[in-house]
Amino acid sequence: MTEDILTTATKPPFALRFRGFLPIVVDVETAGFNAQTDALLEIAAVTLRMDEAGLIHPHETHACHVQPFAGANLEAAALAFTGIDPYHPFRLAKTEDDALQTVFHAVRKAIKEHGCTRAILVGHNPFFDLGFLNAAVARTKIKRNPFHPFSTFDTATLGGLAYGQTVLARAVQAAGLGWNNEEAHSAIYDAQKTAQLFCAVVNRWHTLQSPNCAQAIDTP
Secondary structure, three states: OHHHHHHHHHOOHHHHHOOOEEEEEEEEEEOOOOOOOEOEEEEEEEEEEEOOOOOEEEEEEEEEEEOOOOOOEOOHHHHHHHOOOOOOHHHOOEOHHHHHHHHHHHHHHHHHHOOOOEEEEEEOOHHHHHHHHHHHHHHHOOOOOOEEEEEEEEHHHHHHHHHOOOOHHHHHHHOOOOOOOOOOOOHHHHHHHHHHHHHHHHHHHHHHOOHHHHHHHHOO
């Protein structure tokens, strides 16, 4: 019992917050909706940090432009929506394998720093992002995927709960955070805004659960 208490006491705070999982905010931009056939074109991951008050904040952003895999489908409507030219010479895009390894290296480092066991993907409607991530992992045969294979945190659900808005732009604005339509639909911008939204909701709940707040609620 004493050993368990000491082990818990020495763990970093983040390791105790989400059952040992480390939330990592991920956004992908793609050339369609089918993770098996359509190209992954951008991926961004935002790590989080926790301050002394137990509040979480966006920390570092790691992102790559991605080369379409061999034989990938490129839907014209999807490219028009994102404005991505997959073969633009200035994209400096990496292969799927290199892009995933770059992002996964940063994620594994964060997991180790926070004493967590595994990453859990945070996304806005994350089944989409996780589906493309898992499909790319399967294509590249990467064996050390740091993300949980199916569990996620969904900011569409959290935004609906906390602010009554499920669309990312509207939820971000309802949370009092800025939104720029001209920058939207890039993996970096959307991941960073999703990270801000996730932190806002989690911190709001943390504040509601604090002793001072609970006392104020109980006081007539």
